[in-house]
Amino acid sequence: MPRTLSRREFLKLGTVGTLGIAGTAALRQNPAAIAPPSDASMPGMDDGMHGMEGSNITTGEVDTSRFDPMKYLTDFDYGKTSTLPNGRTLREWDVFAGDKEIEVAPGIFFPAWTYNGQVPGPTFRCTEGDRLRFNFLNASAHPHTIHFHGIHPPAMDGITPNIPPGGRFTYEFDAQPFGLHLYHCHTMPLKRHIHKGLYGTFIIDPPQGRQPAKEMVMMMNGFDTNFDGENEIYAVNTVAFHYAKHPIQVKVGELIRVYLVNITEFDPINSLHLHAGMYKLFRTGTRLDYYEYTDNVIMGQGERHVLEFTLEYPGLHMFHAHQSELAELGWMGMFEAKS
Amino acid sequence: MDTPEPISAGRDAPPAGRDAPAERLYKNNPPLWLSALIPFVLLAALVAIFFFTNPLAIFKTGGLPPVESLSFERVELLPGQFIVTVFNGSPDALTIAQVTVDDAFWEWEIAPAAELSRFGRATITIHYDWVQGEPHAITLFTASGTPFTHDIAIAAETPRPGLTQFIAYGLLGIYIGLIPVGLGLLWFPAMRRMGRKGLNFLLALTVGLLVFLLIDTALEAMEVAGGVAGVFQGLPLAMFAALLSWLAIMAVSGKQAEAERDSSGGRLRIAALIALGIGLHNLGEGLAVGAAFALGEAALGSFLVIGFTLHNVTEGIGIAAPVTKDRPSLKSFIALAALAGLPAVLGAWVGGFAYSPLLATIFLGVGVGAIWQVIVEVGRLLIRDAEREGLPVVSWLNVGGLLTGIAVMYMTAFLVK
Numbered sequence: 166m167p168r169t170l171s172r173r174e175f176l177k178l179g180t181v182g183t184l185g186i187a188g189t190a191a192l193r194q195n196p197a198a199i200a201p202p203s204d205a206s207m208p209g210m211d212d213g214m215h216g217m218e219g220s221n222i223t224t225g226e227v228d229t230s231r232f233d234p235m236k237y238l239t240d241f242d243y244g245k246t247s248t249l250p251n252g253r254t255l256r257e258w259d260v261f262a263g264d265k266e267i268e269v270a271p272g273i274f275f276p277a278w279t280y281n282g283q284v285p286g287p288t289f290r291c292t293e294g295d296r297l298r299f300n301f302l303n304a305s306a307h308p309h310t311i312h313f314h315g316i317h318p319p320a321m322d323g324i325t326p327n328i329p330p331g332g333r334f335t336y337e338f339d340a341q342p343f344g345l346h347l348y349h350c351h352t353m354p355l356k357r358h359i360h361k362g363l364y365g366t367f368i369i370d371p372p373q374g375r376q377p378a379k380e381m382v383m384m385m386n387g388f389d390t391n392f393d394g395e396n397e398i399y400a401v402n403t404v405a406f407h408y409a410k411h412p413i414q415v416k417v418g419e420l421i422r423v424y425l426v427n428i429t430e431f432d433p434i435n436s437l438h439l440h441a442g443m444y445k446l447f448r449t450g451t452r453l454d455y456y457e458y459t460d461n462v463i464m465g466q467g468e469r470h471v472l473e474f475t476l477e478y479p480g481l482h483m484f485h486a487h488q489s490e491l492a493e494l495g496w497m498g499m500f501e502a503k504s
Numbered sequence: 505m506d507t508p509e510p511i512s513a514g515r516d517a518p519p520a521g522r523d524a525p526a527e528r529l530y531k532n533n534p535p536l537w538l539s540a541l542i543p544f545v546l547l548a549a550l551v552a553i554f555f556f557t558n559p560l561a562i563f564k565t566g567g568l569p570p571v572e573s574l575s576f577e578r579v580e581l582l583p584g585q586f587i588v589t590v591f592n593g594s595p596d597a598l599t600i601a602q603v604t605v606d607d608a609f610w611e612w613e614i615a616p617a618a619e620l621s622r623f624g625r626a627t628i629t630i631h632y633d634w635v636q637g638e639p640h641a642i643t644l645f646t647a648s649g650t651p652f653t654h655d656i657a658i659a660a661e662t663p664r665p666g667l668t669q670f671i672a673y674g675l676l677g678i679y680i681g682l683i684p685v686g687l688g689l690l691w692f693p694a695m696r697r698m699g700r701k702g703l704n705f706l707l708a709l710t711v712g713l714l715v716f717l718l719i720d721t722a723l724e725a726m727e728v729a730g731g732v733a734g735v736f737q738g739l740p741l742a743m744f745a746a747l748l749s750w751l752a753i754m755a756v757s758g759k760q761a762e763a764e765r766d767s768s769g770g771r772l773r774i775a776a777l778i779a780l781g782i783g784l785h786n787l788g789e790g791l792a793v794g795a796a797f798a799l800g801e802a803a804l805g806s807f808l809v810i811g812f813t814l815h816n817v818t819e820g821i822g823i824a825a826p827v828t829k830d831r832p833s834l835k836s837f838i839a840l841a842a843l844a845g846l847p848a849v850l851g852a853w854v855g856g857f858a859y860s861p862l863l864a865t866i867f868l869g870v871g872v873g874a875i876w877q878v879i880v881e882v883g884r885l886l887i888r889d890a891e892r893e894g895l896p897v898v899s900w901l902n903v904g905g906l907l908t909g910i911a912v913m914y915m916t917a918f919l920v921k
Contacts, residue, residue, distance in 0.1 A: 219611035219631035223602050270609070272601030272618075273649045390649025397651060405609065493608030 223406050225271030234407040238381040242287040254295045261302040262309040269388045269398050270405040277362035285384040286365030293343040293372050299336040303328045312351035316341045343371040345450035345469045347426050360430035378420035387429045398495050405495025412499035426469040436463045438487040444474035476502040572598050575733040576654040580662040588628045592620035593733035599647040605632050634659050665857050673856040680812035681786045681848025686841045688820015695828045708902040710822035712909020717785045718875045725868035731861035738865050745869025753877040768830035774881050775826045779843040781878035782819045784871035790851020795859045811919030
């Protein structure tokens with residue numbers, strides 16, 4: 166067990182790790198019976214550290230055939246590439262907006278608006294200087310756009326025209342500057358168009374590339390399931406507690422790079438705190454020298470950073486918003502480092 | 505027999521030539537059973553058409569969101585766990601998908617199933633290290649992400665039925681019901697020495713305190729009715745209970761001949777009616793106090809009990825007021841005190857061990873109807889007295905008594921609000 170962990174953190178790890186991962190699924194197999202307290206606390210009793218209290222975790226599993234947060238994590242979409250007469254690379258994507266019910270926590274369904282049928286939308290990835298072309302079709306029942314962050318002509322900015330249902334538009338511009346950007350719908354009312362799910366990550370790699378690493382995308386998002394202007398559920402990559410129930414597998418000592426984007430609506434800030442480790446923080450990913458060495462970063466809406474780190478010890482490393490409320494409502498996960 | 509001739513003739517044989525088509529319609533009357541059955545058959549056919557073809561589908565153009573209604577029937581706090589019983593009062597089945605406690609997703613178990621059919625119930629167990637004396641909030645999320653929240657104002661362990669608890673809650677009822685009413689009745693000897701004016705003042709005072717209790721009980725009924733699952737229509741239920749109890753008491757007291765009313769037996773009967781009305785009110789108070797203790801709001805504890813005791817002493821005066829001219833037996837007094845005071849014991853038990861908003865609404869509704877009729881009865885005593893003496897009913901004396909009654913109840917209510 167890592168020496169740097171406090172007793173409280175150890176308890177959390179024990180509770181969530183053991184009970185959450187091993188216990189919950191088994192416990193939920195037979196929901197028909199109320200287990201007596203002794204039975205219910207069995208999974209947690211294994212380490213002898215806590216008594217009858219249950220765990221801060223969702224109960225059950227989402228249907229990953231609809232959307233698999235584990236797959237999304239490393240799913241980079243480089244588009245259809247071709248070479249232009251001037252020798253530059255052209256990347257082309259077909260993007261459609263559509264209405265779809267998504268599962269944001271086991272058994273809780275949210276009437277989302279999506280890009281390509283998923284929330285977050287696909288992670289578009291390219292290299293600085295590429296020519297980018299997004300063939301957008303609005304297959305939703307409402308008007309939408311795609312607004313990209315970065316540098317491009319205002320006509321390609323995704324404010325106007327507003328694409329009506331059934332309408333098409335081609336966004337075409339040069340990839341610049343390199344860094345970690347995002348895209349989202351910019352149709353008014355913006356709050357609704359964003360929190361309903363129309364957003365995704367947009368990565369422009371530096372021409373010289375970055376150091377090889379195990380890379381993953383984390384979009385911090387939230388869902389206002391009863392549309393009262395407050396989120397009921399928080400997550401990275403949509404599904405509450407998914408990476409707590411299914412820890413992200415990494416190797417001890419391997420370089421890990423997280424593309425972290427905050428698209429949480431309604432709450433002014435969000436954050437990522439890493440347990441038992443520290444990361445190099447590249448603000449907006451637009452420079453190759455790191456800004457700070459830390460284990461916690463506070464981010465406003467639309468802010469995004471590249472995090473680089475290695476885990477030094479084997480075992481479960483928790484990560485979560487350091488806004489406890491957000492963590493307890495779903496934004497908490499685990500890295501499992503193996504040597 | 506005494507029906508006027510033309511009408512009876514008209515029924516059997518209408519004048520020829522008038523309403524001929526109607527006459528044809530009625531000529532071949534089907535048998536009674538058939539004519540009674542036809543509307544039922546057509547109704548069944550209509551229901552079948554709706555059920556199988558759903559002609560209302562035309563309204564569901566955009567996939568209407570489900571209307572969900574989930575009520576918390578009972579929330580028990582045991583060491584390290586909550587046991588929550590919920591009722592699905594929505595038009596369709598609903599599924600409980602997740603549970604949060606104090607805005608944190610928490611593990612839970614449910615029996616018999618997470619899907620509740622319409623009018624279905626389920627019991628959810630949540631293992632949670634709740635904190636004595638602090639508020640907690642339990643939220644259930646349905647599959648649509650709709651949250652339903654129950655607030656625990658002050659957490660305390662729910663009493664489990666047992667002999668000690670049974671006695672404790674019984675004593676609670678005795679403190680707030682039987683003892684104050686009994687103490688109030690002890691003023692009887694003093695009341696007997698008062699003159700006509702003094703007695704009228706006391707009767708008017710009784711009306712005043714009953715008016716206060718009427719409003720208080722009605723408001724309590726409305727509040728409790730709000731917690732009843734929508735499908736049971738809490739507020740109308742309270743009103744019907746009031747209507748029914750009023751009619752029932754009127755029917756019982758209406759049997760008395762007018763002359764008998766002014767006899768000592770008649771007056772004792774009015775005292776008994778007052779005791780009954782007050783008893784029903786005290787039942788409501790017992791429910792409230794019992795439930796408050798059970799829900800852990802006993803932090804107000806002894807203050808609440810002393811408050812109710814002082815508040816209810818006046819009720820004894822009200823019960824004794826109609827019989828001051830007579831010499832009721834000790835047995836009668838004990839019976840009156842029991843009738844007015846003991847329901848508080850029953851209320852405390854029900855409130856403590858098996859509180860149900862539905863039951864409470866009915867009890868309180870019955871109380872409203874009873875108290876109303878008691879006001880009418882006592883008012884009648886005052887009116888008759890005024891007529892006998894040739895004085896106006898709305899005299900300064902009577903108005904003063906009425907206002908004093910209301911004021912005393914209003915002021916002592918400060919102790920329990």
